Amino acid sequence: xxxxxxxxxxxxxxxxxxxxxxxxxxxxVPPYLxxxxxxxxxxxxLLLKYTSAATLVKGINGFEAEFKKSETSxxxxxxxxxxxxxxxxxxxxxHTGANSKLTFGKGITLSVRP
Amino acid sequence: DTAVSQTPKYLVTxxxxxxxxxxxxxxxxxxMYWYKQDSKKFLKIMFSYxxxxxxxxxxxxxxxxxxxxxxxxxNLHINSLELGDSAVYFCASSQIAVTRETQYFGPGTRLLxx
Numbered sequence: 001x002x003x004x005x006x007x008x009x010x011x012x013x014x015x016x017x018x019x020x021x022x023x024x025x026x027x028x029v030p031p032y033l034x035x036x037x038x039x040x041x042x043x044x045x046l047l048l049k050y051t052s053a054a055t056l057v058k059g060i061n062g063f064e065a066e067f068k069k070s071e072t073s074x075x076x077x078x079x080x081x082x083x084x085x086x087x088x089x090x091x092x093x094x095h096t097g098a099n100s101k102l103t104f105g106k107g108i109t110l111s112v113r114p
Numbered sequence: 115d116t117a118v119s120q121t122p123k124y125l126v127t128x129x130x131x132x133x134x135x136x137x138x139x140x141x142x143x144x145x146m147y148w149y150k151q152d153s154k155k156f157l158k159i160m161f162s163y164x165x166x167x168x169x170x171x172x173x174x175x176x177x178x179x180x181x182x183x184x185x186x187x188x189n190l191h192i193n194s195l196e197l198g199d200s201a202v203y204f205c206a207s208s209q210i211a212v213t214r215e216t217q218y219f220g221p222g223t224r225l226l227x228x
Contacts, residue, residue, distance in 0.1 A: 032214040043118070043204055043219030044157075051214045088155060094213035101170055102213050104157040 002027040004091050004105035012111040019078040021108055023065075023091030026072065031093050033074040034102070035065055038088040047089075050074060061085070086112045117141050118220035120205050126226045127195055135190045135223045137205030143218070145169075145211040146188040148180060151202040151222070163188055164211040195227045 003026045013019055025031055032051050036044040048059025055067040065076045074091060091105040118139045127133055139146060147170075148160040162170035163182040177193040188205060202222045208215040 036219075038155075041221075043221045044206075044217075045219070046216045049214070049216065090157065096212070096214065100213045101159050101162070101172075102217065107155045107157075 002031065002093050002095060002103050004093050004103060006089075006091055006105035006108050008108060009106070010109045010111065012113060013081045014113045015083055016080050019063075019076070019081045019085065019110065021076040021089050021091075021110065023074045023076065023105060024072050025074060025091075025093045027093055027095055029095045029097055031095055033065075033067060034092040034094075035059065035063070035074075035076050036090045036092060036104075038090065038107075040087070044090065047076070081110075081112045083112050083114065086110055118205055118207055118218050120203075120220040120223050122223060123221065124224050124226075126228065128228055129195055129197060131195050132191070132193045133195060133225070134192070135203055135205075135225075137188045137190070137220055139186055139205075139207040139218070139220075141207055141209075141218060142186075143207040143209050144185055145208045145215075146182065146185070147206040147208075147217065148188065148190050149204040149206060149219075151204060153201070157204070161188075161190075162211070169211055192225075197227050200225055200227045 005024045034049045035047040048057045050067045058064045063078045090107045094102045145164045147162045161180045166182045179191045182188045205220040206217040208217045
């Protein structure tokens with residue numbers, strides 16, 4: 001079984017501040033990990049993914065995430081928040097085994113204050 | 115050019131009615147998915163098709179029936195709609211049926227059952 005935990009439901013930062021969105025996973029086999037972003041009234045869009053290559057993954061819009069096996073974490077960061085980053089962020093996990101599927105966390109809302 | 119499109123965007127209907135949602139992708143992908151996002155924004159997979167064949171069928175009431183006439187289309191028919199079916203339904207596609215592949219999401223269909 002696999003699962004993702006995103007602690008908290010809402011993070012608020014000031015424009016220009018560091019963004020840190022936490023994701024911890026549980027998987028009995030080596031995982032593949034994803035961060036998706038959902039802007040208001042839109043579908044999900046991939047920010048970045050870890051597929052067992054480099055543990056530090058760079059994505060779109062200045063976001064990056066680091067896979068830490070010892071901590072079972074895949075936290076998302078961005079050095080300087082912009083107003084346009086306000087959205088819902090979902091961490092997701094899957095694996096290559098039979099019957100694998102993408103399992104999402106409950107999401108976290110990022111607000112950016114001017 | 116919209117990569118993954120869904121119709122309708124909004125659907126308001128009465129309990130007990132039957133309704134369909136259509137999805138089309140122009141990415142040339144082999145695999146398509148239906149997800150349900152509830153009022154708390156939790157996303158869960160419902161079905162997945164690969165080259166018109168059903169490969170994932172989660173625990174979903176049999177009032178929900180997907181149909182894939184060709185690999186570019188995946189429709190969702192819902193019989194005898196219930197209040198609890200109110201949600202946002204997302205269609206997605208990926209190049210192949212390997213879950214580490216990026217999934218591309220449609221804009222969603224917001225279903226409200228009264």
